[in-house]
Amino acid sequence: MDRDGVINERAAPHQYITRWEDFRFLPGVRSAIRALNEAGYLVLIVTCQRGVARGMMTMEAVDDIHRRMCETLAGAGAHIDGIYVCPHDYGQCACRKPEIGLFLQAERDFPIDRAASWMVGDSDTDVEAGRRYGVRTILTTDLPSAVKQILDCDRGVRQ
Numbered sequence: 001m002d003r004d005g006v007i008n009e010r011a012a013p014h015q016y017i018t019r020w021e022d023f024r025f026l027p028g029v030r031s032a033i034r035a036l037n038e039a040g041y042l043v044l045i046v047t048c049q050r051g052v053a054r055g056m057m058t059m060e061a062v063d064d065i066h067r068r069m070c071e072t073l074a075g076a077g078a079h080i081d082g083i084y085v086c087p088h089d090y091g092q093c094a095c096r097k098p099e100i101g102l103f104l105q106a107e108r109d110f111p112i113d114r115a116a117s118w119m120v121g122d123s124d125t126d127v128e129a130g131r132r133y134g135v136r137t138i139l140t141t142d143l144p145s146a147v148k149q150i151l152d153c154d155r156g157v158r159q
């Protein structure tokens with residue numbers, strides 16, 4: 001899944017979440033992630049943080065936000081299995097979505113079954129990246145409803 005606009009509120013236009021104080025979980029996200037954990041899904045984040053390339057934050061600041069995010073999730077019995085970050089500017093890498101470099105990084109760490117996987121994001125580039133990678137996609141800002149859709153759909157597949 002994507003991060004900004006899915007797990008936490010997006011920053012204002014042309015702004016970035018540069019510190020934990022600005023990170024706000026969207027409603028129902030913690031229990032939605034826990035539901036994925038309990039159903040046996042790997043939960044991976046693929047996030048573009050162009051603010052790093054623009055000098056508005058460091059990778060250390062991004063890592064710090066993610067550490068605190070994971071601590072907060074742990075307090076709700078939820079966890080993220082892996083976080084993959086593109087810190088680059090436009091057109092300079094193979095990982096900024098809709099490129100699939102972040103997905104390929106994740107694939108080095110985890111046995112990902114593309115046909116059994118989903119990409120959830122709030123931007124067209126998330127959906128495009130998911131399509132290119134070969135997973136099912138959901139465009140939404142409402143993770144709880146996306147998780148419900150995933151669980152309902154996959155439960156149907158298993159029956």
Ligand SMILES: [Mg+2]
Pocket residue numbers: 002003004005006121122123
């Ligand atoms: Mg987003």
Ligand SMILES: [Zn+2]
Pocket residue numbers: 085086087088092093094095096
């Ligand atoms: Zn990149």
